[in-house]
Amino acid sequence: MGSKRKIKYGMVGGGPGAFIGEVHRMAVAVDGKTKLVAGSFSSDLQKTRQMGQELDLDQDRLYDSFEEMAHKESKLPEEKRIDFVTVVTPNHLHFDVCKAFIEAGINVVCDKPMTNTIEEAEELCRLVEENNVIFALTYTYTGYPMVKQARQMIRDGKLGNLRKVIVEYPQGWLAEPIERKGENKQAAWRTDPDRAGVSAVVADIGSHAENLVEYMAGLRLKELYADIHTFVEGRELEDDANMLVHYEDGVRGVLYSSQISIGEENDLKIRIYGDEASLEWRQEDPNYLHVKYPDKPEEIYKRGNPYLSDEANFVNRVPPGHPEGYIEAFANIYSNVADTIAARIHGEEADPKALDFPTVYDGAVGVHFIHKAIESGKKREWVEMNYQPPGKG
Numbered sequence: 158m159g160s161k162r163k164i165k166y167g168m169v170g171g172g173p174g175a176f177i178g179e180v181h182r183m184a185v186a187v188d189g190k191t192k193l194v195a196g197s198f199s200s201d202l203q204k205t206r207q208m209g210q211e212l213d214l215d216q217d218r219l220y221d222s223f224e225e226m227a228h229k230e231s232k233l234p235e236e237k238r239i240d241f242v243t244v245v246t247p248n249h250l251h252f253d254v255c256k257a258f259i260e261a262g263i264n265v266v267c268d269k270p271m272t273n274t275i276e277e278a279e280e281l282c283r284l285v286e287e288n289n290v291i292f293a294l295t296y297t298y299t300g301y302p303m304v305k306q307a308r309q310m311i312r313d314g315k316l317g318n319l320r321k322v323i324v325e326y327p328q329g330w331l332a333e334p335i336e337r338k339g340e341n342k343q344a345a346w347r348t349d350p351d352r353a354g355v356s357a358v359v360a361d362i363g364s365h366a367e368n369l370v371e372y373m374a375g376l377r378l379k380e381l382y383a384d385i386h387t388f389v390e391g392r393e394l395e396d397d398a399n400m401l402v403h404y405e406d407g408v409r410g411v412l413y414s415s416q417i418s419i420g421e422e423n424d425l426k427i428r429i430y431g432d433e434a435s436l437e438w439r440q441e442d443p444n445y446l447h448v449k450y451p452d453k454p455e456e457i458y459k460r461g462n463p464y465l466s467d468e469a470n471f472v473n474r475v476p477p478g479h480p481e482g483y484i485e486a487f488a489n490i491y492s493n494v495a496d497t498i499a500a501r502i503h504g505e506e507a508d509p510k511a512l513d514f515p516t517v518y519d520g521a522v523g524v525h526f527i528h529k530a531i532e533s534g535k536k537r538e539w540v541e542m543n544y545q546p547p548g549k550g
Contacts, residue, residue, distance in 0.1 A: 161503060163192040164495045167230060167239040169223045169254050170246035172199035172208050176343055177268060178245045184487030185243070190495040194218055195239050197226045223254045231261035240498050241266055247346040248354050252277040259284045264291040264498055266491070270364050271520030273354030275528055278521040279547050285517045286548045291501070292517040293494045296368045298425060299515055300486035302460045303446040306469035307436055308373045316431025322370050322410035324427045326362040327418035331396050334389050350393050357394035359530045363414035364523045365425065371522065374429055376404040378526065378542040385534030388417045400530060444480055471510045490514045521546035
């Protein structure tokens with residue numbers, strides 16, 4: 158469904174030199190459904206004004222703080238105020254920023270992890286319900302067409318009964334203490350417990366791996382045993398994590414995330430084994446889905462082809478053979494959010510396929526996973542999961 162006007166948005170965070178803010182701005186612009194009109198890009202007003210000038214924004218819509226932005230935007234007439242805000246700050250600010258805009262009645266798209274504590278995550282769940290706002294979380298990899306294809310094939314029983322899941326996310330960018338050189342803002346805050354929270358690698362990329370399993374296979378964690386370790390001397394948070402995981406229905410799994418694996422970039426990979434077939438998807442080669450059988454040749458499904466599911470082709474943009482990747486996956490989340498907001502504005506029912514984006518409840522599950530993994534790693538014992546966010550049916 159296309160909107161009848163552009164959906165207006167604002168951004169908190171993503172100031173000069175910020176990596177993820179620019180990624181969000183590129184992604185949200187892909188489909189031409191939205192327009193950036195306001196921002197509080199930094200705690201430094203001069204940097205906010207600098208960013209606003211670069212983005213050609215009205216100076217009256219550049220704010221000294223997110224509190225001022227939430228208050229003033231909510232008082233503007235509907236045809237002028239933002240329809241949603243994108244939150245791309247370091248983790249420790251997510252809760253306060255999201256809370257301010259939710260209570261102002263403004264829809265929210267937040268980077269992950271949603272909050273630094275389980276209590277904050279559950280409070281956001283309640284606030285979203287009370288204020289009836291749309292809340293999306295950018296678990297980016299759910300936006301890939303072939304991830305959606307895999308999910309539909311699992312739902313259709315293509316793999317039979319699931320038995321085992323192997324999901325891995327290795328990176329190597331923190332193999333050295335680059336956070337101490339003062340040149341990498343992201344490294345500095347992601348390894349700082351005051352800003353990143355209780356975790357570094359699990360919160361940053363391990364949470365993506367866990368979410369991918371739940372999204373693709375529909376499996377909920379029952380218990381886990383985590384071996385967490387810090388290889389770089391003097392670093393306060395973990396930079397490597399390996400987990401044995403038990404899912405519902407007896408499914409077993411291994412989940413590992415690492416940021417000290419030299420030579421690795423963003424090699425997120427998932428393998429799901431059933432009693433009739435298995436499948437494999439790799440983020441660095443995302444346009445292909447491999448399905449394997451015990452008694453016939455391997456099948457390779459390719460993005461953009463008519464034999465794929467409606468869900469996969471709904472988020473397809475270009476013909477087969479032209480690669481789609483990270484920015485487009487991000488854009489698929491934003492496109493669905495924009496369509497859902499547009500439907501609400503015009504009093505219409507959103508296309509069910511447009512409702513396919515991570516929610517505040519997925520965010521709460523992710524925060525719970527992070528904390529339980531760190532708890533297990535510190536105690537060196539199995540911990541129970543079986544988590545249900547408040548308000549989720």
